[in-house]
Amino acid sequence: MLVEDIMRRSLITIEPEDSIRLALLKIHQHRIRHLPVVSEGKLVGIISDRDVRDACPSIISTPHNEDEKILDTPVSSMQEKSCVPRTNNRSTQHRFQNREGRLSYDLAQRIRGITMKIKSAFIYSDEYLHYFFNEEHPFNQKRLVLTLDLLQMMNLLSENDIVPPRMATDDELALIHDRQYIEAVKECGHSKQEIPIAASFGLGTEDCPIFPNMHEASALAVGGTLRAVELVMSGEYRHAVNLAGGLHHGFRGRASGFCIYNDCSVAIAYLRQKYDARVLYIDTDAHHGDGVQWAFYDDPNVLTLSFHETGKYLFPGTGNITERGDGQGYGFSVNVPLDAFTEDDSWLEAYDTVLPTVARGFKPDVIVTQNGCDSHMFDPLTHLSTSMRIYQEIPKLARELAEELCDGRLIATGGGGYDIWRVVPRAWTLLWAELSGQRIVNNVPIPQAWIAKYQEESPVQLAPTILDPEGLFPPIPRRAEITAKNKNTIEKALLYCPRG
Template sequence: MKKDAYLIYSEDYHSYQFNENHPFNPIRSQLVYELLKESQLINDTDVLFPRVATDEELLLFHDSHYIEQVKKASQETINEQIAEQFGLGTEDTPIFKNMHEASSLIVGGTLTAVDAVLEGKANHAFNLGGGLHHGFKRKASGFCVYNDCAIAIKYIQKKYGLKVLYVDTDAHHGDGVQWAFYDDPTVCTLSIHETGRYLFPGTGGVNERGQGKGFGFSFNVPIDAFTEDDSFLVNYKKALSEIAEYFKPDIIFTQNGSDSHCYDPLTHLCTTMKTFQEIPKIAHEIAHKYCEGRWIAVAGGGYDYWRVVPRAWANVWLAMTNQQPSSEQIPKSWLEKWQKESNVTLPKTWTDDPSIVRNIPRKKEIEEYNSQILNRALDPLYIQQKKPFI
């Protein structure tokens, strides 16, 4: 019997660790998994262990020379100047031992999710370790060594021959995935992110619409800093609904960064847990409307990994399995264990975000700006004509 969903998780995801002070902390996936377990929202039969991606699979997107350099970095035998040419050994993406193996496991986890859905074992699958959307063909970037999202979409194309709608709600623009398919009309990318005027990677403007045969299949909605729940969700729901109707995908692939939350230390958006409850519900609805339920989800950014990430990503699983926690309260066992480890006060409920400042400056102007950006992003003239820029 086909399951609603599988969760892809392993403690071995902890091996993707740059250093102790780096904002990307792999403990995030463990926090989510244990929250689901302690809340009795998941059992052992719901979990698949990730496999390691092969070099052949990595080569679906990445350049062979780049992979060789990652392997050298992995064994700490790479020349420092050569490393920097490939984005390795930088402040964002420091070199760590067994980097290649740890990165290949994350990619393999996303491919495990793909096969679980497309071999008919489940309608949905969620890789807690995935979502490394900044990696490029020949370069690491933004905490991302191998781009599991781009590799997985290439894998779907090669093995299953399906049209993919990629939806990215990370606060940072999904640049690596967008450029990977910028001229490909069988992959449609939608990224809703904080404007690049203030935030890495500085790309993702509304004028980035694809090129050649791919023109009209790249969509960006760069919302303003300090955007709150209502404006974010209006943009997300309208963009996703209209683009899905236009593209009519065979499968939906979502990157679920949780760094648009107002607690996140690296971004300037101001959403709450309300947004992270609604995002996967809408994705679930779209998947069943257009894709016979086929939905792959990965994690992504999220750097308040104590208060935000566990609840935000748990909500993806709840949407996939049509569940709700039996109590609004976070389990005491989970709180007691992790409160000792954290340096912040953990929220005691699934929805409460204490001490959020509601006095957002320029609220009306921000909402008007976001509305204008959305209209430009979905300009029907561009969608219908699909004329490339000269």
Template structure:
């Protein structure tokens, strides 16, 4: 019910803005919140504030010299080596004023979500400003300065002694989170993503299974380009159920990138909004089955900010709060009319896409078969662990 879930947002999260033309656009948050308000699923009184993460919290994952470099860049103090050494000032992750503070607010939003679940009686919590899964300990990457999910996981490990399952359905591999816990048997990571043969960051093969004591606790399902809903959801449900049963987490954290959609300009998958309505259902179910309901969700990628992201992310909140009957109703005309002229797109009138949204896809059955073989390979380490 409504009092079981907390929605985290503060206006400071909107300041994470590289430029007017950069694909990572936090206008997505405004559009999503407005859509939820228009369907009476959220109001300003139920939105809970984020906070700015402290330096000591950032240091749970990031190196001290890297944080210092981000602060220097935020103040306009950069050198030519910043791009190569720290990943700051690249085309993907350019410098912008007050970058450190803006990124720390996104991290603080995810930490606020964690505390809602572990300290304040909430079953679920959502921070759509989070999900920056490419950030590394000492380097920015792929639009991500600080890695809020990795920091939140380490925060849960230390403060609440939690055994954490992280699952990432962004079209891009959740590399930063995976590598942060690659040798840790108390953190299990799953990533379903477009194969690195076609898409940044080029990692996330089925053979990346962890190392040392963490071997067998990293799972990757690299999907073929042009993968559609049914193939994606089959792999998602199969690996999520199997791994959760195997790992038995105390809490589930989901990264909910919306860039596996057919309309997304940066990827090559062929999902529809139906896929994004199904993804949180299973997370909700498994959180109650294994974790006493403890489910923390963050945003992530998603670059069709007008037609796709508001619907996908709204559906995530509607699932958390058991208001999915709203998906049977039309998109409110008041929302469409507010954003139509600014969007320069024909905004959808329905939550669901038409079945014919994806173009004719060659080798459709071959893609499904390849994804099935990849899934079976990804699950091998569970069998290896059970034999031990």
């Protein structure tokens, strides 16, 4: 079979003097992602749906008269008279293309002025707090409230940034989960008596106790991540964050590791089914993202990349470098198991080495991240020894790669994190600050109002600054040995995966 056998012969095109308004209309009417620019029968350029949406006033808050100017700008204005200089703000380097593949300087400057006002979506509802096992359980969504308050007191989050989640439907859950399992979750959450079959589904265990309305609370967390997917893939937002998500241990027919439904897996399956997208999944939780890995173990269109503490000492015991995928998916499961007591420099060396190599080799259409923050020295359930420094760097590189490889499309979820007072709020504040274009560079103080509000309730002294001060943690005696082990792991992790 040749290309001519499958190519579309009746092309949808646009002329250089047509307006951006017309380009937007054609893209929506014909449900296409790219629009050739043709002049006198010759191809002179191409624009994408992202290019047009970035200039569309329906998603950018600008004065009405400026909206009209942008929409009525002719496509020809994108054809370069002088090349655009590179800027430090990657989000302004969009791909309105001409013969040289560069932006018109005038249009680029106008776009730059308005894209800085684009805000990522923060998916949240107080109903997220109903995902609650019991008072003694380490998984405590009080951390969402702590983070929300910290973000608002630091003036990093406004009411306009917050988008409510929706409930995931049974059909959406069934993209990953067995329907029999979904019905069992419903029955357990609505019954006042013990369900005999619960244990066979991993329900009613020490890790996943049954709680009232368990299905509804869990489906809302999944729906929050699906809402994030829809906002990003529609072009309405560049990035979206659902901190109630990141429940990466859930399996097709079994709850595991505090996770009833696996929102990450459902979201990826949704991206594959609805958008036919190649998905790069990046998991930086201290626990291996086993549920997501096994869900797509033989799929070459989903690359799962997990940086975690070695399973020798920690649940779930998987995530070895030899777990590389199966069949056509071989090489698309990449694991970087780090030695216990790994510190910042070694952790970041693994992240900064493996992630760009794999991402550029895979060339995703969209990136999904799981942002567990239990690798911190303070976390009570893990054995890694990092500081807040890694949580400053993790979203920075993920966002840069999203801008470079997939027009900025990035969906971020939460995950583990069991020091809910000193670690989680600060780590997720750094995450949101980065993805909303408000990067925190210096070690700024935590607002006194936040500390005063929560110090009495907190069992530990709250941190006074967003980052940990130098010298807070004593050096690990086995540092050289641990670093050497991790270097060896990095080399092996890259052996069979896509590389770029």
